[in-house]
Amino acid sequence: MSPRKAKPKRKVKRDITHDDERELSTSNESIEEHDDGIFVVRKISGSTSNKPYRCPGCDQVIPMATPHTVAWLEHDQSGRRHWHNICWSKRNLRKPKVERTRSAPRY
Numbered sequence: 633m634s635p636r637k638a639k640p641k642r643k644v645k646r647d648i649t650h651d652d653e654r655e656l657s658t659s660n661e662s663i664e665e666h667d668d669g670i671f672v673v674r675k676i677s678g679s680t681s682n683k684p685y686r687c688p689g690c691d692q693v694i695p696m697a698t699p700h701t702v703a704w705l706e707h708d709q710s711g712r713r714h715w716h717n718i719c720w721s722k723r724n725l726r727k728p729k730v731e732r733t734r735s736a737p738r739y
């Protein structure tokens with residue numbers, strides 16, 4: 633429908649050597665490890681979101697142009713989900729990956 637949805641190709645880079653880290657931060661993408669896998673997490677500033685999404689965390693719609701979080705399993709980009717920022721972080725709280733006080737082995 634709208635041809636503008638294709639990936640913008642405006643990355644013209646001259647010195648690649650230096651640019652690795654910078655590119656990571658400009659794309660706002662990070663890797664998070666969760667119980668159910670490795671997630672790629674992308675922060676959407678809002679200006680780039682041009683349609684409403686339903687957040688799987690609270691089952692509410694994320695209005696257009698709202699900053700939010702997109703996350704997907706590393707190997708499954710087609711399974712991308714759009715989350716409210718707060719819902720994504722709540723999800724992380726629900727499933728702590730490092731603290732295991734509750735399930736700590738007691739001998």
Ligand SMILES: [Zn+2]
Pocket residue numbers: 687688689690691692715716719
């Ligand atoms: Zn939500």
